Amino acid sequence: MKNASNPSVQQFKAFIHEHPLLIKEIKQGKMSLQEAYEQYVLLGEEDPSWNKYKPNQDKNDSKDTSTNQLYQKLWKHIEKLDVNQVETHISDLNGAIDNVLTLIDQFKHFRNNQMGESQSGNFFYKPKD
Structure with missing residues (x-):
């Protein structure tokens, strides 16, 4: 030197x-x-x-490399997916959601009917002054 x-x-x-x-x-x-x-x-x-x-x-550099590794792993899994199976699962999930919505709607109608019957059952009832 x-x-x-x-x-x-x-x-x-x-x-x-x-x-x-x-x-x-x-x-x-x-x-x-x-x-x-x-x-x-x-x-x-x-x-x-x-x-x-x-x-x-x-x-940030280490996060970038870990993020890149995560994206690479995710991409490998996506490449292995069977699109037909994914479509089937989405369809099944959609049907389950429709069933839950129907059940909630039926529960609302049942509850409204119960409220209406309790009020109309006492047609002649008049509160005392």
């Missing part, structure tokens, strides 16, 4: 600024700058061992 104009040194400077946790370890004395540079030269920028020195990525 004696020659600061060396292109690899310039690349290392840019690399180290992208990995602030590596700078932190160097400042704490866990690793020397020379050791970091030697590893950089030997391993290269793309080595997975450098990932631990990257800043914590935004939670």
Whole structure:
């Protein structure tokens, strides 16, 4: 690292600024700058061992990847669906909903009839003053 104009040194400077946790370890004395540079030269920028020195990525990035994984899983399940079975289940569900609505309507008519009979059954009833 004696020659600061060396292109690899310039690349290392840019690399180290992208990995602030590596700078932190160097400042704490866990690793020397020379050791970091030697590893950089030997391993290269793309080595997975450098990932631990990257800043914590935004939670949005991790959410995006988990959302993408969720969409991929969902898409795989959708591709496996049998459209005829889905149509049958929707039809069955529609019939069940119609039956519940009919039952509610019948209950309303029964209740209205009960209310009407209780009032008309006492036709001659007059409250006392």
